[in-house]
Amino acid sequence: xxxxxxxxxxxxxxxxxxxxxxxxxxxxxxxxxxxxxxxxxxxxxxxxxxxxxxxxxxxxxxxxxxxxxxxxxxxxxxxxxxxxxxxxxxxxxxxxxxxxxxxxxxxxxxxx
Amino acid sequence: xxxxxxxxxxxxxxxxxxxxxxxxxxxxxxxxxxxxxxxxxxxxxxxxxxxxxxxxxxxxxxxxxxxxxxxxxxxxxxxxxxxxxxxxxxxxxxxxxxxxxxxxxxxxxxxxxxxxxxxxxxxx
Numbered sequence: 001x002x003x004x005x006x007x008x009x010x011x012x013x014x015x016x017x018x019x020x021x022x023x024x025x026x027x028x029x030x031x032x033x034x035x036x037x038x039x040x041x042x043x044x045x046x047x048x049x050x051x052x053x054x055x056x057x058x059x060x061x062x063x064x065x066x067x068x069x070x071x072x073x074x075x076x077x078x079x080x081x082x083x084x085x086x087x088x089x090x091x092x093x094x095x096x097x098x099x100x101x102x103x104x105x106x107x108x109x110x111x112x
Numbered sequence: 113x114x115x116x117x118x119x120x121x122x123x124x125x126x127x128x129x130x131x132x133x134x135x136x137x138x139x140x141x142x143x144x145x146x147x148x149x150x151x152x153x154x155x156x157x158x159x160x161x162x163x164x165x166x167x168x169x170x171x172x173x174x175x176x177x178x179x180x181x182x183x184x185x186x187x188x189x190x191x192x193x194x195x196x197x198x199x200x201x202x203x204x205x206x207x208x209x210x211x212x213x214x215x216x217x218x219x220x221x222x223x224x225x226x227x228x229x230x231x232x233x234x235x236x
């Protein structure tokens with residue numbers, strides 16, 4: 001099972017918007033709505049930011065939004081803030097064999 | 113309040129078997145839709161899903177590691193145990209257990225609460 005492909009790094013200035021892509025196949029991202037995104041600060045456990053492609057758990061800022069088109073999911077962070085600097089991982093259900101779960105390669109977001 | 117905490121050895125030798133315990137509170141593993149998953153992260157690298165124990169005793173494993181992994185539960189102690197055989201230095205990683213956000217569809221796998229993680233080093 002191959003990891004989903006993300007850009008290694010994305011950067012932006014405070015107040016700007018950035019988008020992180022997550023590319024898979026029709027057997028994972030493209031085939032199902034079970035895509036999620038996690039934020040991870042250094043030496044911390046990941047935090048769920050988006051589930052079901054575009055839903056936010058309680059407590060997550062509405063500056064974070066998710067979408068999907070074909071085999072690519074995206075996470076957009078608007079009005080970028082210094083605290084958004086972290087690693088971000090997408091994940092998806094995959095049906096290549098039987099029920100499986102795959103993470104993305106991870107993206108380092110830098111706030112300039 | 114949901115909490116999870118991993119425990120186990122910090123150092124194992126190559127070829128040994130690793131046993132990690134996830135002790136949790138604030139939820140029941142018998143509740144429909146609930147699950148406990150294991151995820152690891154080698155130093156400086158990406159997250160990797162390992163296994164999941166579902167509320168109905170169903171278990172799923174990463175295909176690349178399935179032959180080496182076993183996940184079990186101890187309901188009376190609110191614990192889920194991960195066993196990984198034949199450890200190798202490439203298995204050096206921080207191992208996390210996490211609570212699955214309740215959902216009746218198996219493929220909707222989202223981890224909304226995580227343990228702090230435990231670093232396991234494999235070295236002779």
